[in-house]
Amino acid sequence: MTSLYRSAARFRAELRRFLRQSEDIARANGLTPRQHLLLLQIAGTDTGSTTVSDLVTRLQLTQSAVTELVQRAEEAGLVQRAQSPNDGRVVDLSLTPEGERRLAAVYASLGPERQQLRAIMEALEE
Numbered sequence: 001m002t003s004l005y006r007s008a009a010r011f012r013a014e015l016r017r018f019l020r021q022s023e024d025i026a027r028a029n030g031l032t033p034r035q036h037l038l039l040l041q042i043a044g045t046d047t048g049s050t051t052v053s054d055l056v057t058r059l060q061l062t063q064s065a066v067t068e069l070v071q072r073a074e075e076a077g078l079v080q081r082a083q084s085p086n087d088g089r090v091v092d093l094s095l096t097p098e099g100e101r102r103l104a105a106v107y108a109s110l111g112p113e114r115q116q117l118r119a120i121m122e123a124l125e126e
Contacts, residue, residue: 079099
């Protein structure tokens with residue numbers, strides 16, 4: 001039983017290390033950790049755009065928290081809103097060129113950490 005806890009503890013420690021490094025790298029690129037997650041979740045959709053309702057689920061935050069996060073990101077020039085071509089009641093969110101630039105910088109900087117986390121996850125499956 002102890003070996004199970006040891007593996008779980010190691011995984012959680014490495015995951016927390018990765019998240020902490022992500023937060024530090026986001027800040028170094030002029031993003032708050034939540035802005036980084038927001039940009040990542042928008043860019044990570046199949047279409048490169050999403051809605052506040054979808055982000056509530058993806059980020060596991062309240063509607064008001066996501067709305068405020070989007071508003072601040074829009075004011076910072078990181079995201080833009082556009083009416084959905086499919087439903088006039090829906091607003092689609094996408095990254096601005098500046099949002100794309102900052103997200104790309106964070107993503108590139110985290111390459112080695114992603115590889116290390118991936119190796120740890122694969123070792124857990126063995």
